[in-house]
Amino acid sequence: MSYMGLIYSYSDRENLRELTSNRALAALSIGGKYRIIDFVLSNFVNSGIFEVSVIARTNYHSLIEHLGSGAEWDMSRKRGGLRVLTPFANKESTDSAQIYKGSIDALANHLHSIKKSMAEYVVLTGSRILYTMDYRDMIKAHLNSGADITIAYTNQMNGTQRIPQGSPMVYLDEQKRVQSVEILDEEQSDREGSWCIDVCVIRKTLLESLIADATSHQRYDLYNDILKRLAPTLKIFGYEYCGHLLEISTISTYMEANRAMLDPEFASKVFQETVYTKVKDSVPALYGPDCYVENSMISDGCQILGTVINSVVSRGVHIDKGAVVKDSIIMQDTEIMDHAKVEHAILDKDVIVRDGREVIGHPSYPIVLPKMSIV
């Protein structure tokens, strides 16, 4: 029995402002040294699944750079391995930036490549929700229940504050069979109902025929057009996920997700299984004679000479003497110079904040400085 993973590298329902205008959601930095996709890819590695295709839509250049040959996830392989499916993969032409019409349409676009795989089952997942799951357990549940499709849901909300609008909710009977699927029409924070966390398991041949069928009827969305419609006829079962959860679709949930990792107890759950990412060969972090650091995550290659409080600092960041960084996310190779002040801000890669400058946002509306900005 063999399995393959399919990961959507984007989400139809996200608004991360400048952070995702030039990169796929899956390529966004998180937790200091990681990209979002590292967490779901590592789930596959830790579940012993080494055949994974990542569905790219637009702006996939940094995603491709990050993934490389897949070797860092032990997925540089002759059989299976890691592949990025770009919209051009099946049409050898650059003349139209073809955007998929929905999650099923994206699969339809890559049906040829999906069919080529010798895997029997597919684990289909998004990038917007981070969780830690051994897919083998879910597959086992799938096989035991005799389900056509198994979808993961949660009743808890460990680590997240609210269920965003547009999320699919499932209603189950006692045997955990899905009775119906509803799409939330507004944000919900009362933690009621079973929230689908964007993971499902399905036999590959069934997926192929569902894709072909949906496409011929011009139905393009997995939850709306397939799961919701077919719940009465197909045997769709739920699989409860009880672990931690991080949801990233807005600047504030992105901030929340990073901040959540500062809680040692929460972090110990997130990093219980190895999370793989691209190796940078950087040196250990250096702390200077007059630095002050409190409740922060600091990555390799940083030089901390100033003050860092309640922040997540990515690789190769320099925080110079007298500089103060508070309640912020600082991405790779950014430099905060002497006596600069950064609060409630998200600084993208290669930003420079010059001597004494201040970048101060509001807790409810953090400032975002795009890549290579100089302040």
Add this chain to the structure above:
Amino acid sequence: MSYMGLIYSYSDRENLRELTSNRALAALSIGGKYRIIDFVLSNFVNSGIFEVSVIARTNYHSLIEHLGSGAEWDMSRKRGGLRVLTPFANKESTDSAQIYKGSIDALANHLHSIKKSMAEYVVLTGSRILYTMDYRDMIKAHLNSGADITIAYTNQMNGTQRIPQGSPMVYLDEQKRVQSVEILDEEQSDREGSWCIDVCVIRKTLLESLIADATSHQRYDLYNDILKRLAPTLKIFGYEYCGHLLEISTISTYMEANRAMLDPEFASKVFQETVYTKVKDSVPALYGPDCYVENSMISDGCQILGTVINSVVSRGVHIDKGAVVKDSIIMQDTEIMDHAKVEHAILDKDVIVRDGREVIGHPSYPIVLPKMSIV
């Protein structure tokens, strides 16, 4: 002293009909198991240069598939290594299929990536002409002569029949300094003059400033706008190449080039140094009880049960009992079924010629069957 290679994966002056409508020239099959780019990449490997960027324009999907991580050319490296520069590499967007305005404009597009390299010298080469050169010898000549730019030329035409229209010709003084550059305005077969074979060596910093300069004056072509214009002021030297040569810009020169490799003496020169290509893990070729093979190149994974004469047969081709293949090029995984007849034809990948069908071209105008045709 360190060197990097830059390879144009396309040519502005080629007409290979269906063969390059869906793939870059550099990704075209040649010599049975190779792609055109294998030869120039192998030149780099055999010259000890392991940092190479390949400039892609359009239709680069099969090129990227072929090159993978570069491991087959020993170029999957942390320092240097093989990179494909797509038009999107510096603009993270798919919304315009940006076509370079000329060879210099292509470089200008990737100036950022060229600048990042720590190499001191650049070897710049095309894909349209195949040659075997140890670039270290050319670099040595460049350093000894004190030239600003060194360009390789040939006075012989080993293996080719004519110099195509549009080729740059150089006129040298006794010290081999280039006096002037002319672009051939019509095809030439009298073998007179010194023909540039599309290889030049230049200090990287000089290249960078020439690119910046040419771009600001809206000059986009290397030979026309830089070499030709600057011959009087820059020290441009010629470097004579005396080895074999194959030129591929039309269907008939493509046929010629493949046929040339059937000459054992010529082939022994082409394959004197190792030519690296993607490994396919196929089995040795199998010859059946009633086959007849004459003056042909047969690749791994073929099953030859019929007759093959004066042909180049790529990997995984099946030629069934009673089938006859003459004066043809058969690409990967194509099947010629019982008693079919193929003459003066180029069959692309995954073609099927059914029982008893005939595909017969003329020596002066071979038939081309595109990928996955079924006859």
Add this chain to the structure above:
Amino acid sequence: MSLIKKKDMVAMLLAGGQGSRLGVLTKDVAKPAVPFGGKYRIIDFPLSNCINSDIDTIGVLTQYQPMELNAYIGNGQPWDLDRMYGGARILPPYVRGKEGEWYKGTANAIYQNIPFIEQYSPNYVIILSGDHIYKMNYRWMLDHHMKKDADCTIAVIEVPMEEANRFGVMSTNENLRITDFEEKPIKPKSNLASMGVYIFDWPTLKEYLIRDEEDPHSSKDFGKNIIPTMLADGKRLFAYKYLGYWKDVGTIESLWQANMDLLKENISLELYDPRWKIYARNGNLPPQYIGRHATMKDSHVSEGCSIEGTVENSIIFPKVTIKKGAVVKNSVVMSSTTIDENAHVNYSIIAEGVTVGDGAVIGENTNGTDAVLISVVADRVTVGSGSRVESGSVVDSNL
């Protein structure tokens, strides 16, 4: 910085065998490195079986002449075994404390590498050898092992009764539980021969390896010591019947025969199966060239060859040159060998880098009988023009 990661099954491949019955073919290389089938070496089969069975952690135990084998395995990339965790790892003998110890037997070799296996905390260990040509899904065998709740499962194949005395032979009950095991018995009680493929529960095997090591009278061998002791202790040992093609290529004749078997249609050793590829290190050679005067029949020919003569019912390795008028029949010609004009080669194994001079004749059937006797020409030997080599001879220096 711990690299510990659990693997459900680790393979240990015994590749230290000298293969002395292969004579001149194993003078400079270990038996697993002996070339086979046109582009392979024997070890490609167990390595490919492993990766095709999703076993990606393999300790390769080398001892005898490992240089070529080590270089061949390299980083494991050709078999997709260049893994971050696991992959193919060469395990030579080494020094602990003050002095080193060579591998004293198959069991001792595994014993000495207990720390290697423990790194991965496997549930199961599969013991393989680098001596056989076969394709086998070790996962199916593991399923059998688990279903039988066995402590040890031995892959077995039925051999002709008269050959059974060359193998470890076992008797089983109707449940396939092994009731009796004898290593190379004079009077075999059954024709179920051990293929030298064992799956053990690792904790059980470890215990037996430690016990066996302490026994000064043990010869530290699986077949002679570990298996009989486990049986005597009443452990659950089961046989797993393998039905496909399997060949011990331990002799010149069997090596030749296994090569010839590839030319037969409908044997189960189908090398073309895309779902069960046999991987090999690639030589980066151009396609083969078949010249204007060649005659090809029922043969396998590899890359980089140049054929102007006649090739019939033969396996030709890479970079072989067969010149005009030369005739090669019913033979195995290894890489980089040249057969000069009008030379004749029949029923022979010609090793690497050999030159067979103009008009030389190798493997004439001069004894007038029908029995096939295989001639062997050793590595880098030159057989001079016009020389004649009788069938069944071994040529190990220039003639």
Add this chain to the structure above:
Amino acid sequence: MSLIKKKDMVAMLLAGGQGSRLGVLTKDVAKPAVPFGGKYRIIDFPLSNCINSDIDTIGVLTQYQPMELNAYIGNGQPWDLDRMYGGARILPPYVRGKEGEWYKGTANAIYQNIPFIEQYSPNYVIILSGDHIYKMNYRWMLDHHMKKDADCTIAVIEVPMEEANRFGVMSTNENLRITDFEEKPIKPKSNLASMGVYIFDWPTLKEYLIRDEEDPHSSKDFGKNIIPTMLADGKRLFAYKYLGYWKDVGTIESLWQANMDLLKENISLELYDPRWKIYARNGNLPPQYIGRHATMKDSHVSEGCSIEGTVENSIIFPKVTIKKGAVVKNSVVMSSTTIDENAHVNYSIIAEGVTVGDGAVIGENTNGTDAVLISVVADRVTVGSGSRVESGSVVDSNL
């Protein structure tokens, strides 16, 4: 199927050293595998120097406790040494003919691997050891070697005259040609010490290795035999002066000092240089977490650490936990160690996987002198709550 390809220079890295003066730190690992500088091991320095010097073919000669070293080097990928041809290759002793031979000395180790070197037909061979911390461009040394038309070039460094007796010491003429060489002389004639880095013309070295092997009185050592014999024969031996940072980390004190040197500004062992990275195998750990009560000063801290206490002038390896109230000063704390609440660690090397219990004190300066004495706690030792370890002690079992 030949894999032969010429390499201009092949490196042979002697990594079999037991490093006995490092005591408990090399009980289970060879010296080159000893951790250094927060995320490295000693062997990362010569390996990184090689790849940064464009030497991509390295034979790593192991003998003593190679398991961890072999696993660490793996397929060479972290150092970009997973090459198709060349790359990093572990070279253990092996069996030729009937029996095997262990490496008897540095020269004998290279002698036994002549076939490995010959595969690449190099012009030059560079001999390295896995015992030193330094960054060096071996290409510059090769340029020097070629310019001097030398048969052998030895990298040298000026050491204080009183320490010279611990090294191979040489005298040179104004041309840097070596006129005299003595291994660990009682009365050194100069302060030019050999760094244990030699470049040889390969054909010359090969000849001397073969000659030396035949000499029954030789101890098969470069410093004691090969170099003196070449000098006596009038061969051209030259010194190459190295001016950067170099440290033989052969003792506890020097290992501690070399770690502390990293914390000094303006030493030439700058690890941040992007053009001369020191590569190491990566542990896939999350970033470090600095808690609400931590005090950080003049220290290097690695991934996966969780710091709630005080860290001053120290090197902290990955996965170290330093709890509230704990104080670590002037120390090296290796990976996966836990320093419990209110424990104090000063002037110490704490090895991997150690637990220092609540309120324990390690490295008190109880003898009242100013001399720095380094305390050492061995791998996986637990120092119980409230225990006191005097400075200069070695703790190798639970306290």
